[in-house]
Amino acid sequence: MSLSALITMLAVQLLVSFITLYFIFLVFSNKQQE
């Protein structure tokens, strides 16, 4: 696997995973505050 493909894959997948987890975390923390 080429370096550019590896970097693109990791960058996109990590970014999407991070944003998803962040929003789910926000939902849970808001729920607890309620």
Next chain:
Amino acid sequence: MGLILAMAGNAVGLGNFLRFPIQAVENGGGAFIIPYLISFLLMGLPLLWVEWAIGRYGGRFGNHSTPFIFNSLGKSPWIYAGALSIFVNLGMAAYYVYIESWTLSYTWYSITGAFDQLNRTEVAAFFDNYVDIGDGLLNLPLVAILFFLITLGLNTWILAQGLESGIEKVSKICMPLLLLFGAILAIRAITLDEGELGATYSASIGLNYLWEPRFDSLLKPSVWLAAAGQVFFTLSLGMGTIVCYASYIRSQQDVALNAMSAGWLNEFVEVVLGASIIIPIAVGYMGLDWVVENAGFMMGFQTMPFLFEQWGPLFSSVAGLFWFGLLFFAGITSSLAMGTPFTALLQDEFKFSIKKSALSFGFIVGLLAFPCIVFYQQGVFEEFDYWTGTVLLVVIAFLEIILFSWAFGINKGWDEINLGADIRIPVFFKYVTCYVTPLFIGLVLIGSMFSPENGNWTAAFSSLSSGDGWPFAAESVISKIFHMHEPEIHWFENGAVTRLFIIDMARLVLLITFAGISAVVYKAVRNREKTYQL
């Protein structure tokens, strides 16, 4: 959380695991992801907010079905845009539940080892035999029909339990299982090495093709069209299901964050899991050239069981269970959502009980699915998918964004999105929602109508200017309407009906269904008028 999972379940469907990776392969691999993510940000996210906000706004007035939710925001003609959404959901459910039933039967076949010892051609032929009606109408595919009825019955039964006790509960079970099965398969797929478990190539070759940035494809309008189309399909935009679910949330409850969570969860399943299963495994055994040449939706059924077979009897059963099981979970959470606009209409406007409305949905879907099953080989299934599952989604999404941004007004709309919001949405998105998203969807709509052969717009304009006419692609709306690429031109040949006749009859069935739904909606409007007069 139940609602977010139900919304995510609605979005996460067969498209995440079968359509996305295939679209990526067909549209330049790594180049596809860039227009895909841009389409997601400029069209997907704003439309998610818009649909959630439209739904909550309509729900405030006690409306839970798309015709009357749309009518809460705009004047009477918008009711029929809502009727179109109910029609789309019924038409889609007819063939979608049939695909879902394949995933159920293939889970069963995988567990019982039905694919053991079959070669690749035999596995592909297994599917053809499964859906084939043979030489005559009396040779119905009985096993396929049995599994379809089981799947339809299950959908109807869950719908009859209501949103909270049925759909949300099922989503709470299905979504975690789907993520678990998907993660296990993805890890197995991306670590598959040359020589391991009989693999001829390393799975990384497939990943390399999917993720290698090829910027030349960015200049091709066809890639942008495909990317935008995938965003529609994967987020279940333009269906009205999100609108209906959102109509049940409290009037001050957040929509901005909830829409983000459900939308991004769908993206996670698609970009992280969906991209890491079917293509790497298929490339590992069949090679990149074969995959690029043969990539298609049916690969999931016609090729995957054979590839799993290479993992030995036990692992192939487990992999088959995981693969078709996750497809089934992804499918059922989406098909349940398709029932909501219609059942809500019957409950709200005709005082049907939830059970009676669910049964009505099951009955109509069963009737509509019958031609899809019997005339599968003649293209009725594809016809339903093309109109209800592809073209009309874009039409409804376009109507929704115009309704929200222009008829209702972007200032009121923006306030509605931000009402009770748990996150602050950048004001930049207000202008995106008002100008960029409608333009984007409008371009997708025009693009799909006039899509040229091989997606080559430059050659098409040259052809037009040189007087040779516009070379419509077979999948373009104009070409479809006028049967430009159909080999037959008559309904009857040698005393027998042609494929053209069957396709036109399928269109007639769809038109009659839409007319019927419009009549039901008209009756509901009259009922309301009478009530107000009293």
